[in-house]
Structure formats: structure tokens, C-alpha cells
Amino acid sequence: MLKYLEPHSEPVVETLRIAKVSRRGFLGTTGAFALAAYAMPARAFDKYPTGAEGMPHGVVEDPLVFVSIDADGTVTLVAHRSEMGTGSRTSIPMVMADEMEADWNLVKIVQAPGDEPKYGNQDTDGSRSMRHHIQMARKIGGSVRTMLAQAAANEWGVDPATVTVEMHEVKGPAGQSAGFGDLAAAAMALPVPTHEEIAYKSEDQFRYIGKGEVQITDLRDITTGAAVYGGDVMLDGMKFAVVARPPVVGGKAASFDATEALAVPGVESVHEIPYGGLAQKFAPLGGIAVVASNTWAALKGRDALKIEWEAGEHGSYNSDAYMEEMIATSEQPGSLARDQGDLDAAFGDAARTFTRTYTQAHIAHIPMEPPAAIASYTAEGLEIWAPVQSPYTVRNDIAEAMALDPENVRVNVTLLGGGFGRKSKADFVTEAALLSREVGAPVRMQWTREDDVRHSFYHTTSAERIEVSLDAEDNVTGWLHRSVAPSILSTFAPDEGNVLPLEQGMGLNDVPFDIANIRCESGKALAHTRIGWFRAVSNIPHAWAIGSFVGELADELGKDQRTMWLELIGAPRQLDPQNSGLPDNFWNYGEPMAEFPIDTGKMAHVLNVAADGIGYGKDLPEGEGIGLAVHRSFVSYVACAAHVKIVDGRITVPEMHMAIDCGFCANPERVESQIQGAAVMGMSVALHSGITFENGAVVQSNFYDYDVVRSDNYPTVTTHIIPHPFSVHATGVGEPGVPPVAPAIANGLYAATGDRRRSLPMGVNV
């Protein structure tokens, strides 16, 4: 457990958020170092290409965009990614501050509005924040440090190579000294150095990077109630709104009567919102909005609406029957996602085959903060305060929906009370904006928990069938994995039942097993609800199936789980996409394969670390067992070893060991917190959380019937972070912890009880 100092006692003003390093910070041990002049060869880190260049608006490395220094020395850093709990609002500025030699206690963070041409890509998604911005953050910090030193050298008339910068102070060879504030104006007027002109810190000179000793930026505000989330901005004259939405996506109000709603004290007006449906990206579902002087009046008004709903074409969606159809589809060949070797020959020559099918229900994200947003439409333009993962997308989408010039739309990003993919989709923000224009006043849009559970962009549901061929010596000679799931694509374009390469790349066709003949196929499935992405996306069903299958195969062949995993993973090697039967459009999380390969050595290593950590193989009492699973996703590798124990007929997981290889780790403390959180969320996926549909409408509504893991049954997680130097590229953290958890629990349940469960959620009772 990491320990932190008490926050220091300086008054904290609204915008000034000073964090504090802990007593474990060794502030005196980092030596000062001399700077090269711009033109001199430098101690650079080796730049490497990432998928960031391929993201809309790429990466901006201009320090003048991200850094300002006040005369008093306060360094203000811009956080351009949304904070939804992963810590990016802390960790990226922390990297900038470290490379700048700024004192973290003199740094404040401001949040960028949605403006990608200025800040670069802001789509906080795909576990990309650190992976795509650690080089940029070092470059920006190093640039400012170099410019400060050059400004001092100019002022003192000395060789810049003799100037040192250390903890917010610039020192000259004859004892000269200046603070950052003294030099700021001159420094920021200098040319920005190139990468080669910057003398970067060596890794042993890092103060904050890799240490895990800073408090998160918003910690004080979070613990005092001052932190601002989506529904927390108060504007003069603000109205409060809720919406009655069609129970079935694509449905409409055939008629409605608002007489009684309008009679509720506090209710001011009722509005019909244009209807949406599938293939309309993140457009609102439509419905009847009630605007009132407070949220309670709006809720009572909504209850008093009389609405006749028309279900539309998706009114026949019943998820139980749909699951049977998907399972039937998985019995038939699908479209090829990978074809390595000669699978037909392998099956033709097989001594026997072994087949299992796994399923998974839809999932709703249910962040603790249900969707909420504030919009203020005036003659000057539209201003929004909202908890959104991609504010620039929101700005453009709303401008388009309302026929506004995007230049006249400003999207301010509040803290997100959890996102998990739900807040990539800003239907709730558009609702607020439309209503603000309608009523001529600022509007706070509030979704209830029932709204959130019933009108999400759901994680896909799936059937996964895996069949292997075995030779006479029980060697696995062929692997056939058929995946059937409605696609995210259906949210963006008319649905033909096909999945995207990126969904296949998330654990289906990137399976790294050392099997000569591998075929992966996708079966068609038409969507009948809005399919979105939930933390880890298609990796969840794929890892669920593969991880459970490995456990079953181990049992079938009389091997322990670790042995089975290691045999299938094979010797340390990198998967060669050219000779693995992968399609040309194979998706490696948007990253170049040469820089971010599929490395079986890393995969085996995290498995061994987790298994060793928990003591896999040790004797356990009756009713207890350990399950193992490992998965690569978001170009990281995570293994989970779950100790399952049956207590009073209920599945508990008192202990987990999770091992993550995320390349170079900038902030191990936040990586640990993400892994602890992924363990809990993965366990919710495993045991509790399933969305089902009857006649097109979601059956569940609130925590009554859509529950999650609570503190009476959380796993105590020991997190193992595989250490790496900076040269081993930083990879994803937010999502990759989730996929291995459910199969590890299923394998642990089987080890504990002999009870094999193949459907998610598997239920908490035995």
C-alpha cells in the first residue's frame, strides 16, 4: 500500500489544485544536470511511431498550447484528455512537470474544452491516453526546460550548457539564480527546440515519473464535495429537465397528453424531442421532455405524462430467442477473420475434437454518475458543460444536429463520474442543447438510473464457439473459433450483420496460440438495440470464451491450467502477421505491429507472475479453487489468478493476483488503482451484470435487478506491474485488466466445485 503525506495547509482556491508528493518522495536525490545548447547533441530518448498519428488531429507538441508560467512561478498545465477515473488528468501533466523540472506543488491543472485542432486528439477512449501522449508530454516538458535555460543564459551572458534547472529554479555557473516566473516571459518567446535539441532527463533523474507518489489532481475537491461533475454547474435561470424516451429503440410516441404533467407545480413546459433509432450515431432516442424549476418537479411531471408508445421494427427483440439464433449461427461457417495453415486437413486427420460454446448477455455501463449535462443556448452561441469522453466530437455532432457553426459551440469538460464508454456517446448532451434553445434558458438534463439502464448503448451480446482438433497424443492441431455478435457498426451505418476488423482484432483473430492451423470466423448478427462499447469491448466475450475453453481443455486432457496455458502460448516469439493467416486489415489497436508486436513471451510471463503470486497449485480446502486466465488487449498483457471460495452458497473471490505488462509505466499508483478497479468490474461482469430484452424493451431498471459487486464481496487484489525501461513502449492500462477476470473466476469456480458455467453473467449463487 502506498502512503501519502497530508495535503499541505495552503488555502485551495477554486481553480488551483495543488497536489503533494508523499513522504516516500526523495526530493533531494535527483541531481541537477547541465543543459546542452539548442544545437548540441543531446541525451534524447528514441522517438517511436504510434497510432497517435492516425488519430483525428493527431498529437500537438507545442508547449505554448499546453504550458503557461505566471510571474509568481505557478506553472499551469492543460489537461486535454477527459478524466473519468483513470488518472490521465494527473499522469500526463505529471510527466510534463517532471521533464520540465517543475515542482509539482507549484503546478495547477486546467481542463481543455473540446478543440482538437488546437490540442490534438481528445477522444479519451481505447486506453490510449498515456500510450499516445507520454512522448508528447516529455517533449513539452523538455522544451520548456530548455527554453527557460536558454533565457537564463541569454540574460546572464553565459553558455547555456553551464545552466542547470532543478525544481523550479534555474542556476548559472557563477551562482546566478532565477525562478521560473522570472524567466517565463523571455523563455516563452524563444523558438521551441526540436526533439534532438533537448537534453532529456535520464530515467534515474525522474522525480515523479515511474514513482507513483503524487496525489491525483482532484483529490481534495473530490473529498470535500467541491469537484464538478456533469450535473454540478449552477447557472442563473437554469431549468431542470428529464425525458420520457421510447422503451424500444426506434419507437415513437403515437400520441401523448401532457395536461396533468403541466399541472404539476414547478413544471414549466413539455417538448417533443426528434426521434432517433439505430444507425444514427449518438443522436437522441427522442421522446417527451419535461422542463421544470427543479429536478423533482420534472420527475413528477414525467410520471404524469400519458404516452402511447409505438414500438417500431425492434419491438420483437427478445434476447433469449436471439441468443438461440446466435448459437445456431455459430454452428455454421462464417466470414473468415483468420486462416492459418490447413484447418480442414487438421480436422480431417484428428483423433478427436473438443468443442464448447460460451455466451454473454448485453452489459450496461452504469457509471455512478448517470448521464447529465448542462447547456446554455444564447444569441452568441451554445455553451455546454458535460462529462464527455470526446468533447470535440460532441461539439461537431451538436453543431450539425442544430445547424450551428461549430465555432459558436463551446464544450467544457467536467469530471466524469465514470465513463466506461457510455460517455463517448453524447445523446444526453444533445438533449440538453435542443431544450436550451427551445426554452431560451440554460437547461440541466438529468438521466435517472432507470433511464441509464434502459437507454444505454449496450455492450454487444455474443455466442462464441471454439472447437479444437487433437491428434492421438492429445496435441492441439487445429483451432476453430466462431464468434457471433451484433456489431458497433450498426450504430453508425445501416446494419448488414457484419462486425468490424477492430472487433475481430480484440481477442478473436489475434489469438497468439502456438497451433499450426487456426481459423477464426465471424457469423452474422443483426442489431436490435444500440450497440456501443464497454470497457475492453469485444475482448470481454473473446477472452471469456478462450479463457474458459483453456480451463476446460486442461481438465479434458488431465493437465493443470498453467501447463495448458503455457503449452498453448508456446515458446517466446512475436506473431508474424504475414505468416499467420491474418487479413490485410488486421487491427492491432491502431498501432504499428513493428513497434507493438504480439509477444508470447510477455503473455507467458504475466501468467507465471500471477500464478506464482497466488501460489497456484497449493493445497486448498474443500469449496475453494484457483482459476487462471491471461489476455492481450490494448497492446498490454494482463493475467488474473482468482482464488474462488464458496461461502454460504455464494461465490466469493477473497483474493486475486493480477499481473500487467503495460510497457514503461509512468504512474504505477494509478495503474494499480485501475487494475484493482478492473478486478471488481470484471467480477461484476462475471457474476452479476446482464441486460436482457423482452419485446424490444430492457427488462432491468436499477440496482434491484442490475447489480454489481459491492464491498461485501470484493477481491483483495495484489497488482504486479512488470518493470520496463522507457524504451519498452507504454501501452494501455484502463481497459486490459477487465477481460481475463471472468474466465479466471469461472476456472476457479470449476476448481472449487466442479461446476462449469458457460454463460455471462454466471450468477453469484452455487
Place this chain on the structure above:
Amino acid sequence: MTKIILNGSEREFNEAPDMPLLWAIRDLAGLNGTKYGCGVGLCGACTVHVNGKAERACQLRLDEVEGAEITTIEGLDPDGNHRVQAAWRDLNVPQCGFCQTGQIMQAVALLDENPKPSDDEILAAMSNNVCRCGCYQRIVDAVRLASTGI
């Protein structure tokens, strides 16, 4: 009209007496540290103290708290440095942070009533406060730290 003592000051509400205390605190008093998470008393994000006891503000009508002393996270400590808040900071507990004010209010009420709870008592008291980010391990550690100093 409903009169309550909100964070030590008398406060009157003229709105509907059936309004849940949660919305009066948020929309009328403008104290947004108390969060809406489920509206049915199942998640604990709106936990406040009513005459010193932890209660779900979404489950209490204004007319049920007439004359009561209500403490929200904003009124917990004048400097925001209650030992439970401090313990939360020592352990860098939050991820997204949204549920944490409710968690802290629940923990404070527990420790006021039972200064040295056992681990089982901590789990029992905290188990109806949901954290979707999954900070439970650190929440329990922080309650223990606030209780025992270790």
C-alpha cells in the same frame, strides 16, 4: 414550508413537501457534493447525516426531516480535513470520485457510532455504497486508517 438545519444554518424550503431531501440539497440549496446515483436508496451516493445518522437523501421527503439537523459533505469539517477525508487522501482512494462523498459520509457515521470497527463491521457498514470504479479495497483500508491510524 419545511425548515431544516443544513450544515448548521437554518434553511427553509417552500417547494413541495414530498420533494426528496436530495433534490432540495442539490437544486435548491445548490450543494452539489451530495450525488444522485440511483434514486431508490440502493447505491449510497447521496448519503448525508440526519441528526448524526447516515441516511440516503433520496429516500427522505422534506416533510420527514422537518426540524432535523442535516450535514452534507460540505459541512463535515470547516476546513475539509476530517480524519476520514484525510485518510482518503493518504491512500489516494478515488478513481472517478463521484461516489466518494457518499462513501465518506457513510464512513464518518460508522466511526462516530463505532470508533474501532472490526473489518467485518466495516464491510457491513459500507456494503450498500456502490463504487462502479471498484475502489473498495482502498475504501476499506481508508476506513481502517481513519479508525486506527494504520
